Amino acid sequence: MKGFLGTGATFGADFNLVVQLIMGTALIAGAHLAKQKRYKAHGICQTTVLLLNLLMIGLVMWPSFQQQVKPALSEVFHEWYYEAAAIHAALGIAAELLGLYIVIVAGTNVLPQWLRFQHWKWWMRTELVLWTIVLLTGVGTYCAWYVAPFR
Ligand code: HEM
Incomplete structure (x- = not known):
């Protein structure tokens, strides 16, 4: 279907x-909520974006990666548009996993003490930078x- x-x-x-740009804006707004010490609203905002993004990965990006990028990786990895998508996908998986880890530590008590981080700000800022x-x-x-002339 045409865009x-x-x-x-x-x-x-x-x-x-469009959804990714809106979600990026929501994450920045969510970071401001934390600055204002509105931690509950911050948690709800960032967790919603993280889970919604799982949906976008599952519906759009993962299938597209399997179809368009994976078959080409072995043969034409030197072509930068495949490279860009592969680097994006690898970093994207890291950002999503790190986000899930942060949400589990911040929002639940399921992990043992030694798997929980103490420096919340550091972890969350790192995640926001990685996400960006x-x-x-x-x-x-x-x-x-x-987009021409990149194609
Ligand atoms: C923090 C997580 C992520 C963010 C913020 C993000 C963001 C984006 C954005 C803005 C686009 C451009 C829109 C588009 O072409 O669809 C895109 C495309 C794409 N992403 Fe991600 N992404 C993330 C995670 C991932 C992951 C985990 C994968 C690996 C499976 C992935 C693979 C792709 C692929 C293959 C495309 C091109 C899709 C297409 O145009 O058909 N992304 N992503």
Whole structure:
């Protein structure tokens, strides 16, 4: 199905791009909530984005990676648009796993003490920086795949 941004992208890619930019904005707003010491609202906001992103990975990015990138990796890894998507996917998996770990430590008591971190700010800031890098490499992947003159 054709997308709606006029770039030649699929509907899924355009939808994912818009949702990802909104979610990135929500994460920054969520970080401000923590600054204002509104920790409950902060937790709900960041956890919602993290879980919604699992849905976007499962619906759009994982299938697209399996179809478009994985088969090409062995043969044409030197082509940078496959490289960009592969780097994006690897960092994206790391960001999602780190986010899930943070939510489990911050929101539950299921992990034993030795698996729990103490420096909450450090872990959450690191996650926000990593997420931003993943978002930018995702936008880079979109440009490489669908926007002239990158194609
Ligand atoms: C923090 C997590 C992630 C963020 C913020 C993110 C963000 C983005 C953005 C903004 C795009 C451009 C829109 C698009 O082309 O669909 C994109 C595309 C893509 N991402 Fe991610 N992503 C994340 C995780 C992942 C993961 C875990 C994978 C690996 C399976 C992945 C693989 C891809 C692929 C293959 C595309 C191109 C999809 C297409 O255009 O058909 N991403 N991502």
